[in-house]
Amino acid sequence: MADAPRTLFEKIWSRHRVMEREDGQTLLYVGRHLLHDGGATAFDVLRKRGLKPRAPDRIFATPDHYVSTSSRTVAEIEDPRHREMVEKLARNTAEHGIREFGLGDPNQGIVHVMGPETGLSQPGLLLVCGDSHTSTHGALGALAFGIGSTEVAHVLANQTLWQRKPKTMRITVDGRLGPQVTGKDVILAIIAQIGAAGATGHVIEYAGSAIRGLSMEGRLTLCNMSIEAGGRAGMVAPDETTFEYLRGRLYAPKGAEWDQAVSRWRALPSDPGAVFDTEVLVDGNAIQPMVTWGNSPEDALPIGSSIPDPEAAPDTERRGQMERMLAYMGLAPGTPLTDIPVDRVFIGSCTNSRIEDLRAAAAVAKGRKVAAGVTAWVVPGSEPVKRQAEAEGLHHVFTAAGFDWRQPGCSMCLGTNGDIARPGERVASTSNRNFMGRQGPGARTHLLSPAMAAAAAVTGRFADVRALMEA
Amino acid sequence: MEAFRRLEAVAVPLPQPNIDTDRIIPARFLSRPREVDHGQFLFHDARLSPDGTSDPDFPLNRPEWRPARIVVAGRNFACGSSRESAVWALFDAGFRCAIAPSFGDIFRNNGTKNGLLPVVLPAEAVESIIAQLEAAPGARLAVDLPLQTVTAPDGTVHPFEIDPFAKHCLLQGLDDFGLTATYEDEIAAFERRYGRENTL
Numbered sequence: 043m044a045d046a047p048r049t050l051f052e053k054i055w056s057r058h059r060v061m062e063r064e065d066g067q068t069l070l071y072v073g074r075h076l077l078h079d080g081g082a083t084a085f086d087v088l089r090k091r092g093l094k095p096r097a098p099d100r101i102f103a104t105p106d107h108y109v110s111t112s113s114r115t116v117a118e119i120e121d122p123r124h125r126e127m128v129e130k131l132a133r134n135t136a137e138h139g140i141r142e143f144g145l146g147d148p149n150q151g152i153v154h155v156m157g158p159e160t161g162l163s164q165p166g167l168l169l170v171c172g173d174s175h176t177s178t179h180g181a182l183g184a185l186a187f188g189i190g191s192t193e194v195a196h197v198l199a200n201q202t203l204w205q206r207k208p209k210t211m212r213i214t215v216d217g218r219l220g221p222q223v224t225g226k227d228v229i230l231a232i233i234a235q236i237g238a239a240g241a242t243g244h245v246i247e248y249a250g251s252a253i254r255g256l257s258m259e260g261r262l263t264l265c266n267m268s269i270e271a272g273g274r275a276g277m278v279a280p281d282e283t284t285f286e287y288l289r290g291r292l293y294a295p296k297g298a299e300w301d302q303a304v305s306r307w308r309a310l311p312s313d314p315g316a317v318f319d320t321e322v323l324v325d326g327n328a329i330q331p332m333v334t335w336g337n338s339p340e341d342a343l344p345i346g347s348s349i350p351d352p353e354a355a356p357d358t359e360r361r362g363q364m365e366r367m368l369a370y371m372g373l374a375p376g377t378p379l380t381d382i383p384v385d386r387v388f389i390g391s392c393t394n395s396r397i398e399d400l401r402a403a404a405a406v407a408k409g410r411k412v413a414a415g416v417t418a419w420v421v422p423g424s425e426p427v428k429r430q431a432e433a434e435g436l437h438h439v440f441t442a443a444g445f446d447w448r449q450p451g452c453s454m455c456l457g458t459n460g461d462i463a464r465p466g467e468r469v470a471s472t473s474n475r476n477f478m479g480r481q482g483p484g485a486r487t488h489l490l491s492p493a494m495a496a497a498a499a500v501t502g503r504f505a506d507v508r509a510l511m512e513a
Numbered sequence: 514m515e516a517f518r519r520l521e522a523v524a525v526p527l528p529q530p531n532i533d534t535d536r537i538i539p540a541r542f543l544s545r546p547r548e549v550d551h552g553q554f555l556f557h558d559a560r561l562s563p564d565g566t567s568d569p570d571f572p573l574n575r576p577e578w579r580p581a582r583i584v585v586a587g588r589n590f591a592c593g594s595s596r597e598s599a600v601w602a603l604f605d606a607g608f609r610c611a612i613a614p615s616f617g618d619i620f621r622n623n624g625t626k627n628g629l630l631p632v633v634l635p636a637e638a639v640e641s642i643i644a645q646l647e648a649a650p651g652a653r654l655a656v657d658l659p660l661q662t663v664t665a666p667d668g669t670v671h672p673f674e675i676d677p678f679a680k681h682c683l684l685q686g687l688d689d690f691g692l693t694a695t696y697e698d699e700i701a702a703f704e705r706r707y708g709r710e711n712t713l
């Protein structure tokens with residue numbers, strides 16, 4: 043009898059199932075476990091229990107949250123607490139024989155940039171990391187999700203994790219994306235449509251012609267922000283784009299093993315007729331360059347829009363919420379987005395710090411100047427991204443325009459390393475969260491794509507990058 | 514892990530939707546080890562007025578709600594970052610239960626692994642409970658895990674669903690490390706099967 047059609051998710055799930063209890067709890071085997079410098083407590087838990095990592099060769103680490111973006115020397119990290127986090131990761135990984143791409147290593151970077159870039163993230167794998175944006179790695183056709191630190195300790199000790207099977211959601215984006223419409227705009231448009239809790243309890247598979255047309259960088263951005271829609275994970279079926287991206291990377295299979303792997307990966311995409319618990323349709327033709335105005339990623343609008351009026355809210359709860367957000371953001375209803383001046387621009391984070399992102403931003407910055415009074419940073423996602431950008435001369439484009447060209451790390455996305463905005467400062471940011479205080483107490487974050495961020499930098503306010511690039 | 518069976522306690526309403534874990538504990542406190550009292554960081558910045566002084570209107574600053582051990586929140590509570598310190602901050606401040614129409618998935622997992630019971634109730638039930646708590650600040654709720662019920666101040670009993678495994682662990686105060694150890698043979702067999710594939 044023919045097997046029932048299965049989704050990409052189900053194939054990976056069942057391949058990693060060690061056993062399932064009667065109550066539905068499933069013990070899953072973790073193919074790859076990534077660590078960063080924010081996860082020291084998991085090692086404390088191990089130590090307290092007298093446990094050791096079960097499969098150190100499946101674990102890879104890199105510091106990103108606490109590294110300085112002005113130096114590559116651990117000793118030069120000013121805040122002793124931050125320095126200690128970076129040192130702890132080095133100590134813990136050395137003690138347990140875990141490969142670490144430490145500060146100064148040619149592969150160091152934001153963990154969600156490093157994984158795909160080194161070929162550690164692969165189709166069909168179950169990958170976890172103690173960080174919610176682990177959904178990023180699903181862009182390669184992996185099942186990848188974030189876990190808490192107790193779960194990290196459990197995975198370290200047992201290489202397994204207890205989970206209950208999530209629901210599945212397919213988001214189909216058909217059509218063709220217009221000029222300057224990127225993976226970032228697609229995911230912001232999706233979250234604006236389904237809401238910040240729209241995919242709670244679900245693993246998302248992105249499908250449709252607009253998704254297949256995205257580069258790997260675009261897919262990584264898309265999957266990265268699945269968590270901002272509430273999704274447990276996000277994934278894109280592996281295809282030629284995936285294989286071309288992976289071929290030749292440090293940890294990608296080589297020779298005959300590569301061919302075997304590719305033929306295995308070709309069987310992964312969801313079977314025709316596979317059923318999803320929820321289906322969502324998005325018109326790719328209609329997506330515009332997006333900017334957020336509030337404190338949830340769902341508060342995103344096309345650049346041609348104006349700040350919405352709480353008076354027009356559908357209910358009192360939403361009205362109150364909008365009023366609080368507008369007060370925090372210092373915005374008045376009816377203001378066109380393009381009239382809003384920015385103080386800072388941050389191009390970076392695991393969402394948008396890859397080479398294609400920097401190329402897009404540099405294309406806008408080229409021959410232009412950062413507007414007076416604006417501080418603009420470019421923080422490449424990893425050492426390889428930085429090297430590639432410098433080989434292409436992008437750093438000269440940025441510095442000539444007045445951008446600060448910095449060292450790889452999470453930086454202003456979260457500010458745990460001290461890179462924060464001042465209270466009241468308005469930041470055009472390519473990162474993933476516009477939460478109150480995310481980029482520092484009182485900081486006002488607007489999310490957008492790298493090209494749109496560069497456009498904001500050179501015009502001093504939010505601008506339609508399409509108009510800028512046609513002019 | 515501390516076990517959870519029944520709790521009757523003051524409940525504080527936080528009616529806004531999408532209260533994220535950055536709000537519950539700002540990022541600059543994440544480098545503290547677990548031994549540190551994380552209760553002092555709970556809603557650290559949200560408790561302040563724009564001028565930096567304590568905001569008397571923030572629910573957790575009001576005397577009637579200081580003894581609260583249950584939080585009742587709007588939809589998508591504790592979304593965003595996976596930081597387990599969001600649970601520690603609530604736990605160390607005395608909270609043992611959070612009630613909302615929906616939660617961030619990772620927070621929900623983190624809660625059940627740290628003795629903090631996440632309860633999902635229908636939006637109308639949460640709205641009704643919040644209205645009662647706001648009308649009578651300091652009112653109490655009763656949460657019964659064995660019976661899977663929340664009793665509102667007006668006596669209404671709201672049943673809730675919970676994963677049987679999470680319920681078992683919370684009732685016994687067990688974490689899953691011990692359980693996993695009992696499946697050592699299965700894990701070893703799986704590793705042989707999974708074999709060289711995806712091994713580096």
Ligand code: SF4
Nearest residue numbers: 175391392452455456
């Ligand atoms: S760049 Fe931001 S979202 Fe990504 S891992 Fe770092 S802190 Fe988290």
